[in-house]
Structure formats: structure tokens, C-alpha cells
Amino acid sequence: MPNLTFSMRRAEIAKFGLTALRYSDTRFRSFNRGDSEREGAGQNMEKKQQHEVWSFFSGGMGLDLGFETAGLPPTMAVEIDNKCCTTIRTQRPDLSLIEDSVCGMDADVLRRTRNYSGDVFLMIGGPPCQSFSSGGKRAALSDPRGNLIYEYMRLIGEVRPRFFLLENVANLVTAALRHRKIEDRPGQHWNLKAYGEGKFNNIVSDVKPLEEDEQSGTAVRQILKDFDLLGYKVVLGVVNAADYGAPQNRLRFVLMGSRDNEQLSLPKPTHGFSTGLKPFRTVRNAIEDLVNNPGLHSEYTEQVAAYFRHIPEGGNWRNLPEHLKREAMGASYDAGGGKTGFYRRLAWDAPAPTITGKANRKATATCHPAVTRPLSVKECARLQGFPDNWQFSGSMAPQYLQIGNAVPVHLGFAVARVFNRAAAKVQTSSSSWAFDTEKMLENAVKRLRASACNKRSSAKSMPLFEETAA
Numbered sequence: 001m002p003n004l005t006f007s008m009r010r011a012e013i014a015k016f017g018l019t020a021l022r023y024s025d026t027r028f029r030s031f032n033r034g035d036s037e038r039e040g041a042g043q044n045m046e047k048k049q050q051h052e053v054w055s056f057f058s059g060g061m062g063l064d065l066g067f068e069t070a071g072l073p074p075t076m077a078v079e080i081d082n083k084c085c086t087t088i089r090t091q092r093p094d095l096s097l098i099e100d101s102v103c104g105m106d107a108d109v110l111r112r113t114r115n116y117s118g119d120v121f122l123m124i125g126g127p128p129c130q131s132f133s134s135g136g137k138r139a140a141l142s143d144p145r146g147n148l149i150y151e152y153m154r155l156i157g158e159v160r161p162r163f164f165l166l167e168n169v170a171n172l173v174t175a176a177l178r179h180r181k182i183e184d185r186p187g188q189h190w191n192l193k194a195y196g197e198g199k200f201n202n203i204v205s206d207v208k209p210l211e212e213d214e215q216s217g218t219a220v221r222q223i224l225k226d227f228d229l230l231g232y233k234v235v236l237g238v239v240n241a242a243d244y245g246a247p248q249n250r251l252r253f254v255l256m257g258s259r260d261n262e263q264l265s266l267p268k269p270t271h272g273f274s275t276g277l278k279p280f281r282t283v284r285n286a287i288e289d290l291v292n293n294p295g296l297h298s299e300y301t302e303q304v305a306a307y308f309r310h311i312p313e314g315g316n317w318r319n320l321p322e323h324l325k326r327e328a329m330g331a332s333y334d335a336g337g338g339k340t341g342f343y344r345r346l347a348w349d350a351p352a353p354t355i356t357g358k359a360n361r362k363a364t365a366t367c368h369p370a371v372t373r374p375l376s377v378k379e380c381a382r383l384q385g386f387p388d389n390w391q392f393s394g395s396m397a398p399q400y401l402q403i404g405n406a407v408p409v410h411l412g413f414a415v416a417r418v419f420n421r422a423a424a425k426v427q428t429s430s431s432s433w434a435f436d437t438e439k440m441l442e443n444a445v446k447r448l449r450a451s452a453c454n455k456r457s458s459a460k461s462m463p464l465f466e467e468t469a470a
Contacts, residue, residue, distance in 0.1 A: 051423075052116060054161070056102060056125030056152055059084050060392060060402035061091065062384055063124060063167065066412020070420060072122065076114045078102060084402055086393035102151045107158035120161040122419055126168055126407060127152050149223065157230045162259050163419050167407060170238045170251035170451075173444045177218040180210060217441065223255075224437060232257035235264045236440050238447040241407075242351040243269035244414035247281040248383045250354045251451055252407065253444070254415060262422045267414040283369060284348040287379045291368075296396050297376035298360040305372050307343055313369045314347030316340055332363070341365060346375075352383045357404030377403065385409030 055064050055074035059081070064074045076096040079085050085099040096114050098105075111117055127148035149166070156164050186207040212218065220236075227234055234257040241250040244267065256264045271278045300308060307328045311319045317329060317339065326333045328343060344365040346352055356364045359374035366375045377396060378388065380403045392399040 051121035052114075052118065053122045053124065054078070054110065054114075054120055054159070056123065056155070057127055057148075058088060058125075060087055060386075060406045062386065062406030062409050063126065063412040065386070065390075066407070066409045066414070067124060067416040069409070070413050070416035072416050072419065074124070075116075076110070078105070078110075078125075083392075083394040083398040087391070087402060090391055090393060102148065102155060105151075105155065107155065110155070110159065120159050121423070122163045122165070123156055123159060123161045124165040124167075125152050126166070150226075153223070153226060153230070156232075156257075160259060163262075163264075163422070164232065164257045165415060165419075166255040166257075167415075168253045168255075170253050170444075170448045172253045173220050173238060173441060173448060174216045175219040176215060177213040177222050178211075180214050186210070217445070220253075220441065227255075227257060232259055233261060233264075233435075234258075235266060235435050236437075236444065237266045238444040239266065239411065239414075240447075240451070241411040242280055243272055244408075244410045245271050245278070245281055246351070246383075246385055246408040246410040247283060247286040248352040248355060248408060249451075250408055250411070251448065252411060256415070256418065258422065263425070264418055264422050267418050270414070280351050282349050283346050283352050283383070286352075286382045287375075288348070290376070290379055290382070291370060294368075294373075294376035295378040296399070297379075298374050298396065298400070300360055300367075300372070300374065304360075304362060308345065308365075308367050308372045311343055311345045311367070313345055314350070315345055316365075317343040328362075339363075343367075345369060355380050355383050355404050357401035359400055359404075380404065 051072060053067065053072050053074045053076075055061075055067075055077045056079075058064055058074070058077040058079040061077075064077065067074065074095065076098070077088055077092075078098045078100070079088060080099065080101045082099065085097060088095060088097055098110070098113055149168070152166065184207065186209055224234065224236070234255055236253070236255045238251055238253055241248055241252065254266070258264050269277060271280050273280075299305075307317075307320060307324065310321060310324065311317075317325060320328055320343065329339070332339060332342065341353065341364045343362055344353065345367040346369045348369045353366065354364075355366065355375075358364070359366055359380060366380070367373070368375055368379070375383070377392070377399045380400065381390065381392070382388075384403055384406050385408050386403070386406075392402045394402075
């Protein structure tokens with residue numbers, strides 16, 4: 001299989017050096033109910049900056065709203081999905097919008113659409129992530145959807161913004177550059193890390209051992225090499241939206257880059273168990289007032305609802321009577337893994353699990369803590385940080401999808417402030433910063449695996465966030 005990634009030479013992108021700044025004003029007054037407890041949230045936008053910010057893969061605009069609240073409102077959005085574009089046009093009618101794929105798009109198209117020839121302050125985007133998702137078929141960069149990361153990278157190389165953000169699913173840090181199906185691996189093991197440690201790759205069999213580019217972590221390492229060739233210094237990590245005030249545990253991979261050697265760092269947690277942090281925001285904080293007036297929501301079949309009636313607040317399929325467990329789980333009963341998402345009823349006094357685009361699935365269930373029904377559209381939007389007056393276009397299904405695919409607004413706000421601080425900091429001609437890439441990757445993988453093992457206590461430790469500047 002050919003390697004579909006590419007590298008850009010510095011000479012090929014040198015001609016895109018640009019100057020000047022501009023600002024386009026939009027307003028976003030608040031996060032959802034209860035967010036006033038978070039520093040800077042739920043009140044007014046931070047001090048306005050004269051910056052050009054371009055958003056890609058904008059979707060329902062969760063990331064954009066976070067940046068807007070931090071004083072960095074997008075001035076142009078690029079999105080291919082028609083329902084998402086209708087939402088954007090309805091909520092932000094003055095925003096420059098391109099309803100098209102990034103594939104084949106170039107800097108000239110973007111600049112003509114925006115009627116702007118100056119220096120772009122920031123490009124933000126989260127290329128569609130199915131190729132790396134734990135809930136999908138891991139096809140890595142050999143999948144055309146995976147290559148949307150490289151289409152985005154190409155545009156960054158052409159536009160040459162001062163800063164960029166690439167966010168994605170946390171599983172990107174363990175994905176392979178070239179994916180081999182489990183059934184085609186020696187030993188047929190699901191965990192790529194085991195092959196890197198030599199536990200399965202040395203099995204004597206007719207199956208060819210995994211090659212270097214099929215090993216865990218090779219996708220993100222290739223991405224980092226190619227951004228380095230573009231001349232950007234980067235910082236990366238896996239972060240949890242709950243650590244920044246979202247009433248939801250949601251891990252995301254973030255990669256931030258600086259063109260002009262301006263120092264960046266991961267956002268510091270504001271919420272958690274550690275001394276000096278605010279308590280995690282909970283499901284109760286976000287949606288308790290909606291229990292009797294939830295708005296539009298899907299329904300469970302009577303059979304599925306009957307199973308859920310056995311499950312207490314905060315429980316899952318393991319709380320079913322023994323004689324019902326196999327019946328409810330079907331073929332999944334004998335599958336590996338903890339299966340904690342199956343028939344899951346949310347707990348009032350903890351952050352929600354990751355909100356998905358399909359609220360009534362038994363494998364990624366988000367059943368209401370007190371009522372036997374899936375969370376409503378409005379409840380899901382609250383848990384993602386959207387304000388109650390944010391209107392999503394389409395019928396119920398595409399509304400759920402726009403919400404579930406969004407970046408939590410709180411996380412967007414936290415990341416946006418990193419760029420604000422970097423831009424405000426006085427940089428000297430001798431300023432230089434560098435991060436230990438391997439250390440950053442090691443910390444990111446630790447964060448991901450601790451969460452997968454339900455080891456929240458180790459995942460929250462500060463070394464996973466601290467700067468490792470060399």
C-alpha cells in the first residue's frame with residue numbers, strides 16, 4: 001500500500017510570507033447554565049483583538065464559540081456539510097462561509113472569498129476523525145478521511161498563519177501510519193503497543209511481522225515531521241474537556257503550532273481534584289433543570305427501555321440481573337474490553353461521559369440519570385457547552401450529530417487563551433523554545449491509556465500537563 005502522506009520543502013512555501021491584520025466582530029454572550037463559576041466564562045467576551053481567524057471543519061461551531069468567547073472570533077469558516085452550514089448561516093449570518101471540501105481548495109480561493117491579503121493570525125480545525133476513533137475501524141493515514149489532516153496541513157503551508165490548531169480524537173497518538181487489520185496480524189492482537197514491545201511480532205507463523213510504519217504512534221510522528229518541514233514549532237498533548245469546566249469527560253488530541261517561534265504550551269487545568277482547582281462540573285450542574293422539560297429527544301425501543309429500568313443512576317449493563325446480561329448484550333457479551341458504555345445511565349454528580357452523535361445506541365448509551373430515555377438534544381448541547389439559544393438545523397438526527405461531533409465550548413475557550421497569551425507576550429530576537437517531542441508523546445499516551453483503564457487518579461496528575469521545554 002502506498003504511503004499517502006507527503007512532505008513540503010521550506011523553499012516551496014517561502015513565497016507565502018504575508019503581512020497585516022484585520023478583525024471581524026461577532027458576539028457570543030454566554031456558555032450554558034452554571035458556567036459563571038468558571039473564570040472568564042458565562043459573562044462577556046474577553047478583550048477584543050484585531051485578528052484574522054479562519055476555521056476549518058467548523059461543524060456545529062463548538063470550537064468556534066470557545067474561541068469567540070476568548071476574544072478570537074472566526075472571521076471565515078469552511079464546512080462541507082449542508083446542515084452544519086445552515087446552522088452557521090443562521091447563527092452567524094455575517095461570517096464568511098465556504099460550503100465545500102478542503103480537498104482541492106487553495107490559499108488563493110480562501111483569500112478571494114475573504115477578500116483578504118494580509119497576515120492570518122490563526123487557523124483552527126479538527127479534520128474528521130473516524131479513521132482514528134476508538135469507535136470506528138482504525139484505518140489511520142491510509143484512509144482518505146485520515147488524509148484530510150494532510151489537506152489541512154497543505155492549506156496551513158500555503159496560507160502561512162502565525163499560529164495553527166489541529167485537534168482530533170485522542171487515539172491519534174497511538175494510530176499507525178499504515179493500518180493492518182487485526183485478523184492479518186501475527187497473533188491477531190488488537191493492541192499495537194504489544195507488537196512494538198516484541199510480544200507478538202516474533203511469533204513464528206506464516207503471517208508477516210508488522211513493519212515499522214504499522215506500529216503504534218507512527219501516524220502522529222509522521223505528522224510532526226511534516227509540520228517541522230513547514231517551519232512550525234509545535235506543542236501537543238491529550239487533554240480532557242472536564243479539566244477546563246465542561247460537565248463532560250471528553251479526551252481530545254491538540255497540536256498547536258507557531259510560525260514565528262512564539263512560545264506555546266498546553267492549557268493548564270482549571271477544574272479537578274487537586275488543591276487550588278475548582279470542582280468538576282457535573283451532569284446535575286448542567287441539566288437538572290431540564291428533567292421535566294427536556295425538549296426534543298429520541299426514544300428507546302420497549303425492549304431496550306426494559307433493560308434500562310433495571311439500571312441505577314451511574315450504572316451500566318453490569319447492574320442487570322444475571323439472567324438478562326447475555327440477552328441484553330448479545331454477541332458483545334463475549335467480546336473483550338470493559339464495555340462500560342453499554343446500557344449506561346448517567347450519574348448526577350459526576351461529569352458525563354463523552355457525548356456522541358447518536359444518543360440511543362446501546363453501546364455508547366447516555367441514558368438520563370432519573371428518567372428512562374436518552375438525553376435530549378438540548379441536554380446534549382448543554383453538556384457540550386452550547387447556549388440554549390443556539391439553534392441547530394435539520395431534523396432531530398442531524399441535530400444530535402452536529403452536537404456530538406462538536407468540540408466542547410469550554411475546551412475551545414481554554415485552548416484559545418493559549419494563543420492570546422502567546423500573542424501578548426513580549427518576544428525578543430533571541431527568544432527560542434523547544435519541547436521534547438518524545439516526552440510530549442509519552443505523556444499523551446499515558447493520559448489516553450490511564451483513561452482507557454478508568455484510572456482517573458493517575459490521569460489527572462500534573463506531569464501530564466507540565467511544560468517540558470528543553
